[in-house]
Amino acid sequence: MMRLSVWLLFSCFGLSFVNTSPYDDVFESYDGHQILSVHSNDKAKRETLRDALAENCDVLKFPHATARPIDVLCPPESLHRVKRHLDSNSYKYDVKVEDVGVKIRTEESYGTRKKRASVLDMTWTDFQRYETIKNWMEKIAAENPSFTQLIDMGRSVENRVLYALKIGTSPLGNETRAVWIDGGIHAREWISPTTATFVLNELVRAFKEQSSDCKEKGVLSVDWYVAPLINPDGYEYTHTNQRYWRKNRSTNSGSTCRGVDLNRNWNVVGYGAGATSDQPCSDVFKGPSKESEPETKAIGKTILEHKDNIRVYLTLHSYGAYWLSAWGYTRTLPKDHEKQITLATRGADAIKCVNPSRSYTIGSAGAIFYIAGGASDDWAKATAEIPYSFTVELPGDDFVISKTQIIPIGEEMWAAVKEMAAEAARHPLGNDPAI
Ligand code: 0X9
Numbered sequence: 001m002m003r004l005s006v007w008l009l010f011s012c013f014g015l016s017f018v019n020t021s022p023y024d025d026v027f028e029s030y031d032g033h034q035i036l037s038v039h040s041n042d043k044a045k046r047e048t049l050r051d052a053l054a055e056n057c058d059v060l061k062f063p064h065a066t067a068r069p070i071d072v073l074c075p076p077e078s079l080h081r082v083k084r085h086l087d088s089n090s091y092k093y094d095v096k097v098e099d100v101g102v103k104i105r106t107e108e109s110y111g112t113r114k115k116r117a118s119v120l121d122m123t124w125t126d127f128q129r130y131e132t133i134k135n136w137m138e139k140i141a142a143e144n145p146s147f148t149q150l151i152d153m154g155r156s157v158e159n160r161v162l163y164a165l166k167i168g169t170s171p172l173g174n175e176t177r178a179v180w181i182d183g184g185i186h187a188r189e190w191i192s193p194t195t196a197t198f199v200l201n202e203l204v205r206a207f208k209e210q211s212s213d214c215k216e217k218g219v220l221s222v223d224w225y226v227a228p229l230i231n232p233d234g235y236e237y238t239h240t241n242q243r244y245w246r247k248n249r250s251t252n253s254g255s256t257c258r259g260v261d262l263n264r265n266w267n268v269v270g271y272g273a274g275a276t277s278d279q280p281c282s283d284v285f286k287g288p289s290k291e292s293e294p295e296t297k298a299i300g301k302t303i304l305e306h307k308d309n310i311r312v313y314l315t316l317h318s319y320g321a322y323w324l325s326a327w328g329y330t331r332t333l334p335k336d337h338e339k340q341i342t343l344a345t346r347g348a349d350a351i352k353c354v355n356p357s358r359s360y361t362i363g364s365a366g367a368i369f370y371i372a373g374g375a376s377d378d379w380a381k382a383t384a385e386i387p388y389s390f391t392v393e394l395p396g397d398d399f400v401i402s403k404t405q406i407i408p409i410g411e412e413m414w415a416a417v418k419e420m421a422a423e424a425a426r427h428p429l430g431n432d433p434a435i
């Protein structure tokens with residue numbers, strides 16, 4: 001009875017995506033935590049259910065499509081209460097991960113990494129640490145001065161350097177079109193930085209070889225900006241303390257909870273809309289103000305410097321295999337929606353050629369995913385006026401993903417970005433806001 005009333009009390013607040021416990025800065029083993037996949041076909045009930053679940057668990061995925069389950073990560077102390085609530089309201093659920101602690105220790109040697117040297121050679125057989133990626137980018141730039149340039153975009157909250165690498169020879173001078181790719185804005189989405197570095201490595205190879213392959217010729221005709229790890233502090237924290245950390249590592253005044261969701265912090269129309277929070281303890285805390293975070297500022301400034309050339313903006317997230325277009329802050333579609341979907345489909349088709357069993361769900365974020373404002377995709381389209389803007393939710397069914405998936409998913413995305421390059425190369429220059 002007591003527990004039930006606590007549940008009801010919490011549910012009444014209706015805050016979404018609230019952190020389950022203030023375990024900032026401590027090591028979380030996730031022993032006894034479970035991931036539940038909760039099913040509900042009722043659109044109206046789904047949102048209430050999400051908000052209620054968020055009071056006790058971390059909502060990992062909340063797809064709009066009623067056929068897809070809501071995934072939640074629940075600590076042991078909430079499990080009984082949550083399951084009872086689901087049972088008594090006749091919600092169907094599966095225990096997707098029986099013990100998250102066991103899973104991440106067996107699949108990723110989580111928790112032992114602190115003791116391991118963090119600077120190792122770059123490979124795609126494992127998830128690399130920040131230092132390895134940083135050193136590797138510096139090495140590429142030093143070894144290939146004729147077609148690469150290391151861009152120091154600024155510093156993270158914890159003073160880590162934020163790098164982008166420009167690859168290309170600007171064959172049309174100021175008129176050379178470009179493609180932007182970033183990764184790792186959400187700390188726990190480890191497949192994102194690996195995919196970005198995989199693509200970066202392929203780009204370097206293609207430019208080195210001056211490939212005569214038809215598709216790779218398209219690659220050489222544009223410039224590329226790749227920033228594979230734009231939230232390094234959060235990412236490192238997922239290796240050392242909390243595998244499911246999402247935000248950056250800002251301290252928040254008046255709160256002991258740390259972090260701002262960098263994908264809610266952009267200075268753009270719709271900031272604060274939908275699945276966003278003004279509570280520092282929330283996983284989707286939008287920050288004290290638009291672009292309050294050094295990471296958002298630094299990346300935004302860099303993109304704006306090249307916005308006249310960048311024709312395609314691509315930000316890599318996980319999980320679930322969705323190719324999302326703008327807008328994310330509203331269900332309303334931009335006037336060039338069809339054009340966005342045509343290119344997204346070309347990307348997804350190219351992926352299918354590499355892996356016929358891979359199916360991406362394509363659509364605008366607000367219409368097929370959930371409404372969430374202040375994200376980088378909306379910013380790239382509305383503020384930077386880049387013609388094409390996509391969030392790609394890479395495949396997988398958890399943020400924890402087998403390292404054996406790194407190369408296959410990298411190969412798939414390499415095929416897709418070649419399509420992006422072909423379109424960028426033929427697209428007119430000039431602002432294209434299409435609001
Ligand atoms: O919620 C997000 O930031 C993205 N999903 S994730 O599970 N990787 O966190 C989706 C962002 C889609 N775009 C907008 N809502 N604008």
Ligand code: ZN
Nearest residue numbers: 186189317318
């Ligand atoms: Zn994400």
